[in-house]
Amino acid sequence: MATPGRLATIGLFASQELTLAVRSRWTAIFAVVFAALALAVGGSGYILTGGLGLQDFARTASSLVQVVLLLVPLTALLIGVQALATERGAAELLFAQPVARGTVVVGKLLGLFQALAAAQAIGFGAAGLVIFSQAGQEGAGGFAVLVAGSLALTAIFLGLAAFIAAGNVGRRARALALALVTWFVAVVLFDIAALGVASLLRSGHASRLLVAAVLLNPVDAVRTGTLLGIEGDAAFGAASLAFFRIAGGRTWAASALLLSVAVWSVAPVALAIWRLRRADL
Amino acid sequence: MRIGCAAAFVLVAAAAAAQDHMVAPGALEGRPDARTVSPLQALIDRAAPGARIEIAPGTYVGDFIIDKPLVLVGRGRPRLVGSGAGSVVRVRADDVVIEGFDIDGQKGGDLGRDSSGIHVYGERATVRDCRIDNALFGVYLREAHGSAVEDCVITGIPGRDPGEKGSGIHAYNTLRFRFVNNVLRDVRDALYLQNSSNGVVRGNTARDMRYGLHYMFSDDNLFEDNTFENGDAGTAVMYSERIIFRRNRFLRNRGFASVGLLLQQCDDVLAEDNFIGDNARGIFLEGTIRNTFRRNIVAQSDIAIVMFASATETRFEGNLFMANMSPLQLVGKRADANFDGNYWSDNSEPDLDGDGRSDRPYRLTNVFDHFRGNLTAADLFSDGFAAAALATAERAFPVLQPVNALDHAPLARPPVLRDVPRPEGREGRASVPVVGASGAALLAGVFVLAARRRPRQARGLRRSLAP
Numbered sequence: 001m002a003t004p005g006r007l008a009t010i011g012l013f014a015s016q017e018l019t020l021a022v023r024s025r026w027t028a029i030f031a032v033v034f035a036a037l038a039l040a041v042g043g044s045g046y047i048l049t050g051g052l053g054l055q056d057f058a059r060t061a062s063s064l065v066q067v068v069l070l071l072v073p074l075t076a077l078l079i080g081v082q083a084l085a086t087e088r089g090a091a092e093l094l095f096a097q098p099v100a101r102g103t104v105v106v107g108k109l110l111g112l113f114q115a116l117a118a119a120q121a122i123g124f125g126a127a128g129l130v131i132f133s134q135a136g137q138e139g140a141g142g143f144a145v146l147v148a149g150s151l152a153l154t155a156i157f158l159g160l161a162a163f164i165a166a167g168n169v170g171r172r173a174r175a176l177a178l179a180l181v182t183w184f185v186a187v188v189l190f191d192i193a194a195l196g197v198a199s200l201l202r203s204g205h206a207s208r209l210l211v212a213a214v215l216l217n218p219v220d221a222v223r224t225g226t227l228l229g230i231e232g233d234a235a236f237g238a239a240s241l242a243f244f245r246i247a248g249g250r251t252w253a254a255s256a257l258l259l260s261v262a263v264w265s266v267a268p269v270a271l272a273i274w275r276l277r278r279a280d281l
Numbered sequence: 282m283r284i285g286c287a288a289a290f291v292l293v294a295a296a297a298a299a300q301d302h303m304v305a306p307g308a309l310e311g312r313p314d315a316r317t318v319s320p321l322q323a324l325i326d327r328a329a330p331g332a333r334i335e336i337a338p339g340t341y342v343g344d345f346i347i348d349k350p351l352v353l354v355g356r357g358r359p360r361l362v363g364s365g366a367g368s369v370v371r372v373r374a375d376d377v378v379i380e381g382f383d384i385d386g387q388k389g390g391d392l393g394r395d396s397s398g399i400h401v402y403g404e405r406a407t408v409r410d411c412r413i414d415n416a417l418f419g420v421y422l423r424e425a426h427g428s429a430v431e432d433c434v435i436t437g438i439p440g441r442d443p444g445e446k447g448s449g450i451h452a453y454n455t456l457r458f459r460f461v462n463n464v465l466r467d468v469r470d471a472l473y474l475q476n477s478s479n480g481v482v483r484g485n486t487a488r489d490m491r492y493g494l495h496y497m498f499s500d501d502n503l504f505e506d507n508t509f510e511n512g513d514a515g516t517a518v519m520y521s522e523r524i525i526f527r528r529n530r531f532l533r534n535r536g537f538a539s540v541g542l543l544l545q546q547c548d549d550v551l552a553e554d555n556f557i558g559d560n561a562r563g564i565f566l567e568g569t570i571r572n573t574f575r576r577n578i579v580a581q582s583d584i585a586i587v588m589f590a591s592a593t594e595t596r597f598e599g600n601l602f603m604a605n606m607s608p609l610q611l612v613g614k615r616a617d618a619n620f621d622g623n624y625w626s627d628n629s630e631p632d633l634d635g636d637g638r639s640d641r642p643y644r645l646t647n648v649f650d651h652f653r654g655n656l657t658a659a660d661l662f663s664d665g666f667a668a669a670a671l672a673t674a675e676r677a678f679p680v681l682q683p684v685n686a687l688d689h690a691p692l693a694r695p696p697v698l699r700d701v702p703r704p705e706g707r708e709g710r711a712s713v714p715v716v717g718a719s720g721a722a723l724l725a726g727v728f729v730l731a732a733r734r735r736p737r738q739a740r741g742l743r744r745s746l747a748p
Contacts, residue, residue, distance in 0.1 A: 022733040031730060062664070070666070118729035125723025132715040140715045191667030198656060207658040214661055224661060234535060237561065237583030237606055239660030241537065246658070 009099055013107025014114065017083065021115035026082060030075045031119035035126050037067045042127035060131060061142055061230045068150045069223055073157045073186060076116060077179040080161025083112055085168055085175035092281050102273040105166070109158050109269065116154050124150070145229030149222040152261045156218045157183075159268035166272040169279055190217045211246045215256050218264040225257040309402055310367045310394055312346050317364035319343030325351065331376075346371040347379075355381035358412075365389030368400040369416065372425075377401070380409040386416025388438050392447055397421040398435070401428060408433060418447035419468065422455045422477075429459040437468035443491040443513065448473035452480070460485055470495035471509065474502070482507060492517055493531070504529055506702070515540040515560060518547055526552040530702050533559045540565040541582065544572060552577060554700040563605065566592035567612075575599055578701050583607065583660075586645075590615040597623055597688075601695055606663060609645040609686055620645065620688035624695045632693035643691040648672050 004012065021027050041063045084105070086094065095101055124147050132140065160182055168175040194213035198206040214220045224243070227235040236243070247253035313322070321336065322345040328334055330349040338357030343364050347353070351374070358381060363369035365387035370379060379399060390396020398413035400421045406428040412435075413419045419435030422428050435449045449465030451473045452458055458480035464487075465471040471487030471494065474480070478500045486508045487493045493509025494516040501523045508530040509516050515534035518524060524547065531541035541560035544550055546568040553575040557563045563582035566572065567589040573596045579585045585605035588595070590613025600623045602608060608625060609616070622638070630639035648671045649663050662668055 018729075019733045022730050027730070031726075066664075066666075114729065118726040121722040121726030122730070123726075125719045125721070125726060128719025129716060129723065132712050132719060140712070143715075188666050188670055191662050191665050192670060195659065195662060195667060195671070198659070203656055206656050210656070210658040210661055220662075220665070223665060227664070234559065234581075234583075236660045236663065238537065238657045239663075242657040243661060 006100075006103060009103050010107040010110065013104055014110035017108040017111025018114045019111075021079065021083065021112050022118075024079070024082070026075075026079050027115050027119055030071075030079070030116070031122055034067075034071060034075075034120060034123040037071070038064060038123035038127035039130060041067055042130040061139060061146055062227060062235075064127060064146060065149075065223060065226050065230070068146065068153065068226075069187065069219055072116075072120070072150050072153045073219060074183050076112075076154050076157035077161050077164075077183050078176070079116065080109075080112055080158045081165055081172070081175045081179045084108060084162050084165035085172045086165075086170065087172060088170040091169045095276075095281055101276045105162055105269070105273055105276060109162055112158055113155060116158070117151060120147075120150055120154070139230065142226075142230030146226050149226040152265065153218070153222050156261070156264045156268070159265060159272070162272035163268040163275065166275040166279070169276075169281065186217060186219045191220065207242055208246055211243055214243070215260045218261060221257050221260040221264075225254070225261075308394060309373070310371055310390075310396065310400065311373075313344040313364065313366070313371075317344050317366045319345040319361065319364075321345050321361075325353070336382075344369050344371065346373055347377050348373045350374055350376035352378040353380070353382075354378075355383075358383050360385065363387045363389055363398075363416070367391070367394060368397045368421075370399040372399065372401040372403050372406050375404040376406070377403060378407045378409070379411065380407070381411070383412045383414075384416065385414050388415050388417075388441075390417055392417055392445070395421045395423070395447070395451070397447070397451075401425040404428065407431070416447075418451050419449045419465065420451070421447070422450070422452045422458060424454045425452075425458070426456045427458070428455060429461070430463060431459070431461045432463065434464045435468065436466055437490075439467045443469045448495070449487065449490070452477040456480070459483075466490065471512075472496075474499045478502065481505075486510070487512075493534070494518065497521065500524070503527075508532065508702075509534075512536070512539060514538070515543060515562075517543040517545070518550070519543075519545040520547070522548045522550075524550045526550070526555055528554045528700060528702055530556045530704060531558070531560065531563075532556070532704055535559070535561055537561065540587075541579075544569050547572065551575070554698065554702075556580075556701050556703060557582070558704060562587050562610075566595060568592065570594055572596070573598070576696070576698050576701065577601070578603065578698060580604055584610045586610070587612065588616055588618065589613055590617075593617040595619070597621070599623060599692075599696060601698060601701075602626060603695070606660065607650055610650065611686065614685070616645075616686040618686065620686065622690050622692055623688050624692040625688065626695070628688075628691050630691070630693075637693055638690040639693050643688040645686040645688065648675050 042060060128143060161179060164175050164178045194210060198209050201209060214224050228240065233240045244250055244253050247256050319341050321341050324334060325345060325347055328351060333352040336355045336359045338359050340360040340362055342362045344367060360383045361369055362385045367390040369384050369386055384398045386398050395418055397418035397420060398416035399408055402423045404426045406425055408420055408430045410432045413433065414436050415438055420430050430450055438446050446469050449468040449471045450460055450463065453475050455477045456479050458477060460482045462484040466488045468490045470492040471490045472482065473495045476498045480502045483505045484507065488510045491513045493512045496518040497520045499521050503525045505527045510532040512534045513536040516531055534541055539561040541557040541563045543565040548570040550572040555577045557577060558580040560582045563579040563585045565587045568591040571594045576599045578601045580603040582605045584607045585602050587610045595618040597618060597620045602623060603626045625643050628639060628643045630641045630643065632639050634640065649659050
């Protein structure tokens with residue numbers, strides 16, 4: 001029997017990982033929680049704005065952004081680490097197979113991504129049904145940006161999970177703790193630190209620092225890009241214009257955000273593979 | 282203070298004179314010459330004063346002057362196409378009525394001569410049910426006391442720079458005017474009022490211009506049920522007293538320095554039941570005394586209220602402040618204002634005794650106010666989780682200098698303000714393609730998760746084991 005090609009091997013790992021992820025209770029819980037929150041926000045968005053009839057869609061979608069920013073990185077990190085940081089002894093068995101370690105990692109990540117994307121599709125689909133059966137298609141573009149941002153966050157934090165797992169082969173508890181710390185830093189602590197440092201600097205430097213911070217942290221990059229996509233320049237008031245000016249125009253700002261997301265999607269995976277290759281199992 | 286006011290008056294007057302508004306009486310556009318005159322001129326010249334003339338449908342090219350009391354009525358909407366040399370209709374007598382025409386200004390004339398669709402220099406004129414396109418000014422009233430503009434649709438010159446076109450309706454030195462149910466767009470300033478008092482402005486809609494309302498030295502005017510939307514600068518009211526704004530909508534003024542409603546050196550203004558929404562700044566007060574804001578909705582502004590220390594004795598009662606990025610910006614560290622019984626959507630103080638008011642006063646501040654002054658980019662983080670964490674921390678350990686503005690008895694629940702007009706809902710219909718795509722995404726997700734839920738062999742095994 002001929003050994004399957006590299007791509008086919010990746011496919012095999014992806015398929016197996018997808019099956020495992022789907023049967024995991026965590027994926028089911030995530031799917032249910034995400035769908036419930038998305039539905040709740042989508043359904044109540046019109047009430048929360050006081051029924052003012054003004055930018056209702058934008059406010060609803062902005063609330064969905066908060067759900068995504070909070071939940072998606074956390075889930076991707078936890079499920080990713082659960083799946084990739086194997087129990088003691090399992091890694092030795094797995095990597096003893098005649099398959100490159102990179103192939104294993106990429107295949108597993110693809111499978112996990114499919115599972116999480118499917119879970120999010122349920123939530124977004126349900127929210128979209130509720131929102132767009134009331135609101136018409138005006139916000140469809142912004143909603144698409146939000147879905148894309150959510151998928152990007154999934155990819156980025158799965159990659160980070162792989163990186164954490166690669167450094168903690170056989171130490172799952174430690175990997176999980178590291179994942180939680182990573183989430184807290186990326187979602188809350190980083191912004192507070194950026195604002196704290198910025199408040200010590202002079203105005204011009206401070207603004208540049210904050211814009212750099214937005215581009216550096218993938219959570220901020222996705223948040224900024226998504227909110228600008230949904231609400232336009234009104235998203236951050238004058239700060240939107242400051243952002244465009246410092247980034248050198250709208251096109252450059254969008255490119256910089258995309259570049260940040262792209263680098264964060266690829267670099268952790270590459271580093272994880274490099275780390276695994278060097279690991280002495 | 283008074284000297285400052287006087288100086289400002291002189292400056293503005295000089296600026297106005299330098300602009301174009303104060304044309305010497307001799308510069309009024311007079312009788313059009315033979316090349317530019319409309320065929321209707323002969324008809325008008327033959328009519329007896331006070332006569333009623335009906336104009337048949339058709340296109341009439343050229344300008345004309347009305348120099349006696351006259352009622353001019355278009356039947357079947359005749360088109361008056363200007364010569365392009367100046368005002369199309371020039372009213373130079375009292376008691377003139379113009380009704381039922383479509384007027385095309387041909388982008389012609391001169392801002393310095395106030396070239397208009399209809400230029401009125403006479404008292405008690407009525408312009409009704411006219412459509413005016415491509416004119417520098419739509420209707421210009423000059424010393425036209427007691428005149429009315431009703432049910433007109435005035436569109437300026439789309440695409441032309443605001444500085445190179447005139448106002449929709451321009452009132453200069455005109456008392457007791459009435460502007461009712463007009464629609465204005467693509468003009469410099471939709472309504473421009475100067476030295477024009479005791480008037481009524483009701484039911485007008487103004488969109489896509491520089492200022493929706495540009496206003497000075499005009500007292501005792503009443504504004505009801507108007508909409509001012511999408512202005513580069515917003516609505517600016519200056520150097521005037523005793524103005525009433527009721528049930529108006531100030532919407533989507535999103536320019537860098539736009540304001541929903543700006544009051545500068547204005548005293549005793551009452552604004553009630555207005556909707557001020559989606560503006561860069563909602564309300565702006567400078568050099569004002571005794572103004573009252575009651576039962577308005579101020580929503581989704583970057584800053585709800587900008588207040589200078591020179592704004593004194595302002596009252597805010599029973600307003601609904603919803604989803605503004607910041608409630609208040611003080612210029613000068615002093616707020617001589619009384620906030621009482623307003624609803625603030627970011628007030629999270631509970632109402633444990635159930636009296637409808639929060640148990641503690643609401644401080645009109647936001648952590649980001651302390652950054653915003655010299656750090657615009659801080660707002661990039663204003664709706665992140667860090668902002669929420671900072672706000673909570675600041676409430677628990679107040680280290681920042683407190684803003685001296687409190688609502689002593691904030692409403693715990695949003696008040697029902699039935700009289701406040703709401704913006705029209707955008708397209709309320711369901712969108713089939715997007716709803717379909719959402720449904721497809723939902724089904725695809727369910728399918729992927731369901732298909733792998735149980736292994737096939739196991740299912741087969743269970744079937745084979747079933748009795």
